[in-house]
Amino acid sequence: MSTPNRCLVRGSINIDEFFHLPHIVRPGETISSTKLTKRAGGKGANQAFAVTRAAGQVDLDGAIGQDGVWVQDLLASAGVGVKRLLTVDDKVTGRAVIQSSQDGENSIVLHAGANYHVPATNAPPSISGYTHLLLQNEIPLASTLSYLSSAGQSSPPVITVFNPSPMLSPQQLRDFPWKYLSWLIVNEGELGDLLLAFGSTANPGTVSEDELREKASAGILELAANEYFSPSVGIICTLGAKGILYYQPGQKVGYYPAAKLQYPVKDTTGAGDCFAGYFVAGLMSGQSLEEVLQSCLTACAICVESEGAMESVPTREAVAKRL
Numbered sequence: 001m002s003t004p005n006r007c008l009v010r011g012s013i014n015i016d017e018f019f020h021l022p023h024i025v026r027p028g029e030t031i032s033s034t035k036l037t038k039r040a041g042g043k044g045a046n047q048a049f050a051v052t053r054a055a056g057q058v059d060l061d062g063a064i065g066q067d068g069v070w071v072q073d074l075l076a077s078a079g080v081g082v083k084r085l086l087t088v089d090d091k092v093t094g095r096a097v098i099q100s101s102q103d104g105e106n107s108i109v110l111h112a113g114a115n116y117h118v119p120a121t122n123a124p125p126s127i128s129g130y131t132h133l134l135l136q137n138e139i140p141l142a143s144t145l146s147y148l149s150s151a152g153q154s155s156p157p158v159i160t161v162f163n164p165s166p167m168l169s170p171q172q173l174r175d176f177p178w179k180y181l182s183w184l185i186v187n188e189g190e191l192g193d194l195l196l197a198f199g200s201t202a203n204p205g206t207v208s209e210d211e212l213r214e215k216a217s218a219g220i221l222e223l224a225a226n227e228y229f230s231p232s233v234g235i236i237c238t239l240g241a242k243g244i245l246y247y248q249p250g251q252k253v254g255y256y257p258a259a260k261l262q263y264p265v266k267d268t269t270g271a272g273d274c275f276a277g278y279f280v281a282g283l284m285s286g287q288s289l290e291e292v293l294q295s296c297l298t299a300c301a302i303c304v305e306s307e308g309a310m311e312s313v314p315t316r317e318a319v320a321k322r323l
Helices: 043-053 066-078 141-152 170-175 188-197 209-225 271-285 289-303 316-322
Strands: 007-010 014-021 035-041 058-064 085-087 094-101 106-111 132-135 159-162 183-187 234-238 244-247 254-256
Touching: 007 043, 007 141, 007 271, 014 066, 035 043, 035 066, 043 058, 043 066, 043 132, 043 271, 058 066, 066 085, 132 141, 132 271, 141 159, 159 271, 170 188, 183 188, 183 271, 188 209, 188 234, 209 234, 209 244, 234 271, 244 289, 254 289, 271 289, 289 316
Parallel strands: 007 058, 007 132, 014 094, 058 085, 132 159, 159 183, 183 234
Antiparallel strands: 014 035, 094 106, 234 244, 244 254
């Protein structure tokens, strides 16, 4: 009997503080919020939560302060494995101060807190028992690289997925061990950052919406062929309300439009993490890439119709009903 697929998410855990505002604060401006809410967050926690909401088996590897025990309890109650979470006594849990405007846009300021805690051991991380690894960039890059290297050299191979948000520096991108990566998930702006770091003058993140799909498609092919990159990496480029582009090595760039909304957009904060979690859960389920991406897009449509990064992530059953 084969062991079921299981994902390890190595990433951040935050306490998100949402300031609800008429609009995102401009430089030099002081305005009053209409509401303040506190929720569990962090890209690692959000994506692990999304994996389990999509019916995937997942463990989260990260660190919290004593003030974040309630976040751990929340994740555990949702089905996320928390045996690899570390509580750091002399650190606060990471924070995200989020401005959420009436038109559904957001602006985020981060404080790393316990997310940047460095364990005393220098031993390579254990990836044994996991079939998939999901990474972001809200923890020390050295830790991300250590996990990626362990996964990339494991036998049997571990499927690795990286969402470089916040974006790495140009030098970090050039030095990144892309050969260990299975899938890269970026938005159009991050795709442009990668191309610029690799010496390209193209930047699909700066073109008009009418040109976006064409320019981003060309950018994906250029990235895939770049000497700094690896030809074995699959690429997903999210285009917000325009949909997604996807690339499998040796194939043409494919496109899917965004799923139709049934209600107005309330909050886009968790859409990217929802997509990443559903993507990995779909890969673990054995669905075709096309089926996985359709589920991701539908999940994101439902997600942005509600507030919050975790609370807005739909269940697999809710997604199936809307497909």
